[in-house]
Amino acid sequence: MSNAALVELITREVLAELEARRGRNLARTAPASMAKRVPVAVSARHVHLAQREIDILFGPGYQLTKRNDLYQPGEFAANEVVTLVGPKLRPLTNVRVLGPVRDRTQVEISRTDAIYLGIAAPVRRSGDLAGSAPITLVGPKGSVTLPEGAIIANRHIHMSPVDAARWGLKDNDEVTVRTVDAERPTIFGGVQVRVSPKFRLVMHIDTDDANAAGLRCNDEVEIR
Numbered sequence: 001m002s003n004a005a006l007v008e009l010i011t012r013e014v015l016a017e018l019e020a021r022r023g024r025n026l027a028r029t030a031p032a033s034m035a036k037r038v039p040v041a042v043s044a045r046h047v048h049l050a051q052r053e054i055d056i057l058f059g060p061g062y063q064l065t066k067r068n069d070l071y072q073p074g075e076f077a078a079n080e081v082v083t084l085v086g087p088k089l090r091p092l093t094n095v096r097v098l099g100p101v102r103d104r105t106q107v108e109i110s111r112t113d114a115i116y117l118g119i120a121a122p123v124r125r126s127g128d129l130a131g132s133a134p135i136t137l138v139g140p141k142g143s144v145t146l147p148e149g150a151i152i153a154n155r156h157i158h159m160s161p162v163d164a165a166r167w168g169l170k171d172n173d174e175v176t177v178r179t180v181d182a183e184r185p186t187i188f189g190g191v192q193v194r195v196s197p198k199f200r201l202v203m204h205i206d207t208d209d210a211n212a213a214g215l216r217c218n219d220e221v222e223i224r
């Protein structure tokens with residue numbers, strides 16, 4: 001075999017090997033890109049306020065001031081905080097107010113918080129407040145006791161219509177997710193899918209769920 005023929009043979013073999021490797025790499029990445037991975041954000045206890053309650057807690061006509069923007073466009077953490085009180089008269093202080101102002105005041109706590117306060121807050125979707133737990137809010141200018149409004153927010157995933165279509169999901173579907181590389185492998189059921197053009201992809205879980213699985217912000221879960 002001539003030198004040139006040998007070089008050509010080796011070149012062909014190398015190219016064939018590279019091509020085969022590329023194929024194997026594609027085969028590896030394809031399932032990963034199909035995986036329905038969702039980053040996690042842990043929601044600490046917080047309140048959404050209606051202007052009626054803002055007027056009582058912070059003074060008539062008071063306007064919330066922005067501390068920082070949240071991941072979902074338009075949502076923000078306010079500088080304002082309130083204290084929550086229940087029948088056990090044990091205060092939960094420095095509970096963050098989230099803006100913008102809502103039509104109804106909604107208090108979102110964990111089960112652990114509910115036990116601490118002594119209220120029977122139900123697990124609910126955001127906005128589903130009928131028959132939820134009574135709660136007292138205390139601000140610098142006054143306090144208000146709501147006959148209902150305290151909930152344990154359900155597990156939910158915010159996503160855009162593009163993400164929803166890509167994964168064959170629609171608004172208000174319920175899915176099950178499993179943790180990826182979490183300290184304590186966990187499967188979460190009953191996860192509400194919330195679809196809106198305004199939403200960016202993220203799963204919201206409360207501190208009880210996060211702590212149970214050892215999940216932190218930006219960890220990932222996978223929709224099964």
Ligand SMILES: [Zn+2]
Nearest residue numbers: 156158203204
């Ligand atoms: Zn959310």
